[in-house]
Amino acid sequence: MQLYEQHPLKIHNSLGGKKENFKPLKEGYVGMYVCGPTVYSNVHLGNCRTFMSFDMMFRYFRHLGYKVRYVRNITDVGHLENDSDDGEDKIAKKAKLEQIEPMEVVQRYTVDFHNIIKQFNLLPPSIEPTATGHIVEQIEIIKEIIENGYAYVVNGSVYFDVVTFNEKFDYGKLSGRKLEDMMANTRQLTAQSEKRNPQDFALWKKAEEQHIMRWPSPWGDGFPGWHIECTVMSTKYLGRTFDIHGGGMDLKFPHHECEIAQAEASYGKAPVNYWIHTNMLTLNGKKMSKSIGNNVFPHEIFSGDTELLSKAYAPAVVRFFMMQAHYSSILDLSDDALQASEKGYHRLMDAISILEKLETGSKSDFDVQTWRQKCYDAMSDDFNTPILIAHLFDAVKHINQIKEGNEMITEVDLNLLSDTIKAFVYDVLGIAPASEAQGDSNNLDGVLNLLIDLRNEARANKDFQTSDKIRDELVSLGIQLKDGKDGTTFSLN
């Protein structure tokens, strides 16, 4: 029996706005697509939060025993700079600015993205397709949409006909908008626009002479519109209808709305059963955004090299900080909040590290079975990581009590406790084990144990000057000694 049978999962579906019981199309398998980064600049921390949230979901699905195909794309072409007719591709624009090949820009920032994501301990997706690798498929689906009567060609460009589409399908069902309202709220089209209606969006854009990223198509040389790549790459690898589609809240409209429209206009059916949208990470109460410059880069956090922070924070601490908030809530980044998380993180990790040293007894004062169930209940209730973490701290309390000799635990329970807490912290939350995060080494252990011995000798001789010197010097090196009942231990910061 798989874990997913014992712990049924509920997911908040953005389409409809309700929590629903999760039922995959094929039992035991999950298909999940997440809109990945546009690689024309470094990822900022806000981007990372989204990918981290979906990484956590990916991990929990796997933990539950599902076989998951997780597709996260790389957008390396296609974002129109603006809606005007000379709209050019963001990546191409950046390339011209820096006098290099567009694919060089793509390469540089893709490498940066992978590097950062790895430090945050994200698992690689099953497939990471690129938009430029699927031009042929994009052209094919555009042809289909034209044949079905939901798109029109103007002067080498192809536009999706929202009004015609809306007659048969419902444009706006994901974002809760009505086409009439949208049209009423839009200014009149300028005379020179090619579009029949301001709400129409580009499926294919004609490339002007100076446009360097271009591909031949039945409508002339050009490049694909922003929304079509996701429709193509998701359905190609997951099927025309698949389980989960995720992305940041800011993509709900128009991007995801358009994806639904494109899929329905071509294949005639809804592409996705469960839409999941993660909320924004804010900085000073405002959304992080590349375009307005309100952002923090991960390397600035890791190095502490920013005016926003008083010190550097390890990737695992940042990850723990993010997991303390629900994925669907706005999270505001601040130095105070990170500091609080860092302390909590160390408390949790210290408890895990003393698990092996605990002595077992004849009975348990801690109901591990019930606690374990609560952990699953939290995660299975729309991936409620903050509640899970609250339960983990409940266990921390008991672990410390057992260490102090105030409580007892049986060997069986201790093993279950140990396995469960490690599974949730390491495997599900994706928080790196202490040894990895702290750069463990046996040499260091040996040296520290020697220093601890020397200090304890000094203390025994009441030579507190020496003992305090050892302790204080170590603290300034980031090593904290902890005197307990059963001797002295240390932890690294």
Place this chain on the structure above:
RNA sequence: GGCAUCGUGGCCGAGUGGCUAGGCACAGCUCUGCAAAAGCUUGUACAGCGGUUCGAAUCCGCUCGAUGCCUCCA
């Protein structure tokens, strides 16, 4: 202007029609040579105004405020 989300104790952040999340900070105590760590104890918050209810912070309405989307953005 339209649509959406949200407003919780010093800070961060869950949750919910009645039975006190959690973390951090603060205070007292225990332990300690002194600290740190750990443990124990204390904090009764839910924007405002109405309404529904035996009972609402939780449901409904209004007001105020914040944020997001409506043009590229996770």
